[in-house]
Amino acid sequence: MNFLGNHLLSVDQLTRDDIAEVTQVARRLTPVARREKTTRVLEGAVLASLFLEASTRTRLSFGTAFSRLGGSVHETVGLTFSSMAKGESIADTARVISGYADIMTVRHPEAGSVAQFAHASLVPVINAGDGAAEHPTQALLDIYTIEEEFAARDKEIDGAHVLFVGDLKYGRTVHSLMKLLSLFDNMTFTLLAPELLGMPDSIVEFAENHGHKVICYHRLPRELDTVDVIYTTRIQRERLQGEQIEGYSEDFHVNRKLVERIGGANTVIMHPLPRDATLGSNDLSTDLDTDPRLAIFRQTDRGIPIRMALFSLILGVADSIESTFQDARWYRPPNRGIRSSTAD
């Protein structure tokens, strides 16, 4: 796709070259994400961030990314979205807000609503998640994470074996990510999900049509080839529709024991977060927290350079953005998260 001035609504818009373009800009913006450099390249520009469904993490990630480029952020969260409560159509809301802002990030609880929103907007709209449907920026930061983690281990994405574990039905991030990974070559996908929460057929077929191997399990099999990535997810309780599921059974509990059984020295463990720490949820275990293979926090850190890259590409300031860098002047702790595989 041509990013300049366009909406980013779905991973379906993206080619492998597009992914490479985004991750390359993200890599160039790492000094800003690491707060070694500052830039005011978007000074005067306004982001309207509309979260019709609350999501603190994603909202803050978009917002701080825009701030670090020098822009101003204006947010609206959840029920305070008063004009819609007064019966306003999505089209009217979108047109009005697009008259105030230069770009919008929109989350909406219903699939397809963000596309409707974009249709009526005068300015580019980035989908920040619409129901169980799409979350393209999460998929991009996931791809970037795999790329960076693999690079640090002298590996490439082509030919990798990825295990998806958990709620593969409502977990939109795994839908978007599996589609993007299908643009690479010669992948193997192993899917481990409760029977009621399996990966939609359309996604499985998409991967198979691209020539990849897909294997589905409802229980952890006795034998499993070493996987390169374990991608696990939280039960999306807020999206369950009558399914009788409280947490995962032990079969879906990714912990040290399971990783020892199916992971290798170079396996990367990922999770879109938040992970559910409630007793009995059997979400990703904290017993892996000191394991260097656990990439979940490096993953969330990488949301900043990826979202900065998307803003820069869509608003046309990515070229020679380095010329706007200045040294950051305040104290930054030595260990401050994200680092580029190539830096340091």
Added chain:
Amino acid sequence: MNFLGNHLLSVDQLTRDDIAEVTQVARRLTPVARREKTTRVLEGAVLASLFLEASTRTRLSFGTAFSRLGGSVHETVGLTFSSMAKGESIADTARVISGYADIMTVRHPEAGSVAQFAHASLVPVINAGDGAAEHPTQALLDIYTIEEEFAARDKEIDGAHVLFVGDLKYGRTVHSLMKLLSLFDNMTFTLLAPELLGMPDSIVEFAENHGHKVICYHRLPRELDTVDVIYTTRIQRERLQGEQIEGYSEDFHVNRKLVERIGGANTVIMHPLPRDATLGSNDLSTDLDTDPRLAIFRQTDRGIPIRMALFSLILGVADSIESTFQDARWYRPPNRGIRSSTAD
């Protein structure tokens, strides 16, 4: 009024010269509103935006206007206004916040509360709507819209025929606007409202005392002179007090058919927004959305230059503000809303 350092609480403070001063500054700020130029004239200044009643549109309009002048915006919405929940008086709240900020925009559900607020504040307060009473900045952007739309049609406001349709009792924007229009010469106002929702006598008398012609209807009359402006409003359900009204009857439904009957080629159709898209509301029809006479989105777009103008006048930076303009560096879509009647 002298804008410098003063509160803007009511349209009663404004003369025709004041209106002209505001719209002239707004016109000069159009390049910033259109994002052709940026300015940092208010860098370091702080707006405290207190919406004790939610209003996404108005809050974002004030906030982005202040951001585009280079200032910082701090907002508080609705029930999160915790100190008042703890029994704090309006006077104390106002005095405290005015110690943090350089200017405040305040919306409050009760008529008169914003004036109380202003009384205790150390810094200027702009009324962003107080109950069914006042909404002066909306009235100013409405006047600016009529002026700009008329200018594009080689007309002036003096002598115009304005039709107000809908809830004229609780729709505070029509109260403020009719008062401002009464400062012009030789106006004709036709008022079309359900019996329970008629224009308050005080406003009608105000217009009549200024020598204007006012005609009231509860049903659309068979014959009506061509009107220059059709100003329609949403039923303010949140303010109804026992009146049995769900939506408007067909009589108050401004749609293509009605406009064909009473509008001319140069009639301007306005609405303060949001318009109610709920079935049976009979609010302004979407069948006019592609009609060039529909000015509702140009109207909301003009909220930005008007509010920038007010901030600039009250904070004393309007003079030679053009000397602070810089070229915007990011991508802006060719069709990005507001344009000055004189520009392009």
Added chain:
Amino acid sequence: MNFLGNHLLSVDQLTRDDIAEVTQVARRLTPVARREKTTRVLEGAVLASLFLEASTRTRLSFGTAFSRLGGSVHETVGLTFSSMAKGESIADTARVISGYADIMTVRHPEAGSVAQFAHASLVPVINAGDGAAEHPTQALLDIYTIEEEFAARDKEIDGAHVLFVGDLKYGRTVHSLMKLLSLFDNMTFTLLAPELLGMPDSIVEFAENHGHKVICYHRLPRELDTVDVIYTTRIQRERLQGEQIEGYSEDFHVNRKLVERIGGANTVIMHPLPRDATLGSNDLSTDLDTDPRLAIFRQTDRGIPIRMALFSLILGVADSIESTFQDARWYRPPNRGIRSSTAD
């Protein structure tokens, strides 16, 4: 303590020298707090302000202080903190947000939670209040206020007589303040509280162990030495656990009559605000509002320079910060709150 890069969680971290360091930087930042000067020293830096319990005043005070230093502020209030609602641990939330921001201010309804938060954060955390436990920045601005008010009266804190009135059990600000004042020499503390709302023994012992005189009353005594400071508090209804208290009895009503009885010409009257204006609350009376000894608004104004000072020290930009000052260009009212005892 060494402020650079460190958390500020409790007044227990502070020595008398630390207090002096903070108030000296606050004094140097007064021209910015008074909006005579602007600075962009933190341009590019991000504050994440997480108020898991709403507090408009404190949130705005931290936020505007950070803005006036040139940084960007991103806030999350109360129940919109969605990831925790999805079962996320405090540690995960803290680690994730600390990957986005350069510093955090955190309020939490439970004692000790902010320390947990800080433990998992990569960046410095400032405690903005945790339950009934701590509120160190309020204590620092209180000390600063006493220092400034006394300086204007040619007095020093050593040897002062301070009367605390009201809810001394749940009023965390009085806990933190009494501890800080205990670092000074030769203090007298008179404590006047309802029987159920007395000062915790640990605080009383802390003061006594530092060699100060502490006297407790449940009713106003007939005789009381003239006090230098009257510090009164609101009933913390939201923290009462079954205690049958609606408002204070007349004994705890600080008003003109009481001040005439126990105050002198130089007595300073303070309150952390908000004060409860509800009938029967018997909180600090408004009949003192024009009394020059009432310091409550100068007190809240001083939150800005104190919080700017803390941000500057922790982020390492306090040295020669004056070299970054520029003249403010917009209109500021002559009476705009805070002034330094030494200025003007």
